[in-house]
Amino acid sequence: MVPETFGGLSKAIKQVYQDLLKSGTIKPEAEIDEKILPALPPSVQEVMKQGEVIVEPLIRTTISDDRGEEPRYVGYAASELCEKGYGIEDVIALLWNKKLPTREESEIIKRIIMISADHGPAVSGAFGSIIAACAGIDLPQAVSAGMTMIGPRFGGAVTNAGKYFKYGVKEYPNDIPGFLNWMKQNVGPVPGIGHRVKSLRNPDKRVKYLVEYVKTKTTLHTPCLDYALNVEKITTSKKDNLILNVDGTIGCILVDLDFPEYSLNGFFVLARTIGMIGHWIDQNNQNSRLIRLYDYLINYAVKDEREVPDKR
Secondary structure, three states, rough: OOOHHHHHHHHHHHHHHHHHHOOOOOOOOOOOHEEEEOOOOOOOOHHHHOOOOOOOOOOOOOOEOOOOOOOOOEEHHHHHHHHHHHHHHHHHHHHHHHHOHHHHHHHHHHHHHHOOOOOOOOOHHHHHHHHHHHHHOOOHHHHHHHHHHOOEEEEEEHHHHHHHHHHHHHHHHOOOHHHHHHHHHOOOOOEEEOOOOOOOOOOOOHHHHHHHHHHHHOOOOOHHHHHHHHHHHHHHHHHOOEEEEEHHHHHHHHHOOOOOOHHHHHHHHHHHHHHHHHHHHHHHHOOOOOOOOOHHHHHOOOOOOOOOOOOO
């Protein structure tokens, strides 16, 4: 018996069962006497309620709680945040820094995410996601391919820039040459300083915008950003492309916003995820084909074709 729709399956099963009962083909099983069933041990939850056992938690969380009617972010109900006009930038601050930001701080966070969302298809992260999309890879895996490109040469400088400029403010507040000498001896090039294309003559508009916005439109105290700008004055006197780049600018502003050092790269990861998803959608909308590099894009620095000798 096959029902016409999936919704009719339960009725069909019941009908078959009743027909088999009437024909005597089957007999109903006797009800099981619960008294003869073995007693099950109490559950962990029951024993905990009785106060007879303490269970060590597997993880500890201090940012969110989903045990009520809806998730709460550091105590604030998600729907109430929406109703009262808070945005994604406020949720980021709550979940990453456990503080509800001021309106000024929210606007800074929002602009950092907006200005970092994408940098075109040529950079390694976006290009990785595009190649994956053209290979028919699903969205999460394609974005993950792009995410794996984030590191010290692509976006990963945000954390280190904030970390070392913060160190300079603390240890070398009035001695920038001393800070640069310490960096040279202990770290290497200053993270957040330098750009392959941009320079004093061709400044990065993103950096210019963020610095001007924070300095003229907000009352944020910016010791870290000020320190980095003073470092830039010395580094650009040596070479005009040793400017404060967007990674360094974002790192310093976020330190001044009191975000933990280890959270800073998260802003780049979050922002670029927006762009990588966009590139994946774009390639799928175009039904793009699998990418294979053209020979002229590869420098085949190999030996000329030669005969394989007989095996000895």
